[in-house]
Amino acid sequence: MKKVLSILSLLLLSIVDFATFAQTQRFPRPEFESGYTQPVTSMPAPRAGIFALVDVLLLIAALSLITWFIHKKRSRTGVVITSLFSLVYFGFLREGCVCSVGSVQNVVLALFNPGYHIPLSALAFFVIPLVYTLFFGRTFCAGVCPLGAVQDVFLLRPVSLKKWLQKVLGLIPWIYLGLAVLYAATGTDFIICRYDPFVGIFRFNATFFMFAIGAAFLLISVFIARPYCRFLCPYGVILNLVSRVSKNHLSITPASCIQCKLCENSCPIDAINKPVEVKQMEDKRSATQRFILLAMIIPALMIIGGWVVSNFHENLAMVNSKVRLANELLHFDADTMKESLEIEGFRTSGKTKEELYLESADILKQFYYGSWILGGFIGLVFGLSLAGLTRYRYREDYEADKGECVSCARCLKYCPVEKA
């Protein structure tokens, strides 16, 4: 019975197929008499799937190598060599696609959109650097990430930025991360990939606008170390958080710090925390007051942030092509205006206006809730960085800031202490 059914359904399918096929044939295919053989319709195959595995294996290899260079060999040269390899392979050869920074969006899209299945290689590119960071600090940033590597090789005359400026600019990646998550979760756009300043350079095909941005970043990185990593990279802030609790982290000195101050100015990104001279602990009373104050300020900042951003949710949603089209249709007047390509495309798609408006209203609603969450998140980040500034921490030695440090290993050769 099952067999009969399957044969029947196959027959049915073939009839349906044939019907659609016959329908489109205005001019039936001729019967050739001259022995003409028809060429094959070309369907060139993509890069074989095995290469995705090669990418992942090379990522693991490069990460292991650079971690070994930083932690065991304490060699800046090794880091540079690995950077150059990543720049050539992940940057120029793989043309910057499948990168960990962009994979954040694939992960978010897969979490929010049940119809999307994340490719295993993209998931691997998201998870593997996180795992390495959890154990060894941000060795991924040091030279495996092609975006970091390209800026690092351009750094010639590092200039130190004012502390307050660093703190303020350091908030931008959080906002960028929040926006990227909002746009990826609503299935609107992958803004990290769209505004990646270096991918156009890796591919030699940037638009003038993107090339100008990329070139500006590279010019800036001659003086200010890694401007993209520090003040824009949304994956960097996730790694920053994970790195703060990492099991091991690069230590400037191989044995114990003698406070010689030689490494003090060696860090191009000012991620070396100096020792605090006087041990002066905050008394309990002021600490309690500070805690209460922060416990009131942070929720207030979150609510204000949410309210402010939610006021702009319609503007944020205009990036979505469906919302934009619905808006355009709403204001479209067939008598006076020329039909845009979008409206023409919509007309031929056979969808009704009502369907589109409903869909767009649904997306707007998602953006309304999303922008409350985004605003609250930004408020939380602002509040927590305020809290971080007020925190007092006693320190005896010169130490790398576990969050900010990208393990570029420049400071290591400044330390005069011999390995114990």
Next chain:
Amino acid sequence: MKKDRREFINTCFRFAAGASIVGVAGVLASKSAKGDYFWQLDPTKCTQCGRCATSCVVTPSAVKCIHVYDMCGYCDLCGGYFRPNVKNLSTGAENMLCPTGAIKRTYVEDPYFKYEIIDDLCIGCGKCVKGCGAFGNGSLQLQVSHDLCVNCNECAIARDCPADAFKRVPLEEAYQFAGFKTNKKI
């Protein structure tokens, strides 16, 4: 004592971070795709607006016109090859619809002609596709040529497509033609 407490809190956070990484990876790995996804242009939605030629990050565009020979009528007066209202059906450049002369017309037998796309010249503008769809069988169709496509995470054409014709598909579903099912495996 102070140091120990900080160390303990750090360890707690470390395990929390580790657990959430493993959690996210686990949830997603269970619904992840084996292979990569590829961009597919749905020819049934395509309006031949011409943006494929200009929006792609690859120059010339990775979208090419592909000729589905099984659907072709081998017409003498080909709507995809000749401009509308041509005086005589010759291969003169003034008669061609294709801006780059990427279609090769060869005589097969009376009154049939074969049309081939020269991939290196095709810029994916879709002018011939529009002509063939309007006057002929619709055997000329725009497709993402996967040997050229760099498979961007966010396809630049998909973003600009006014007909929402681009989607991600697994490899087995790549090269979907309108009105014709191929059983050829890529």
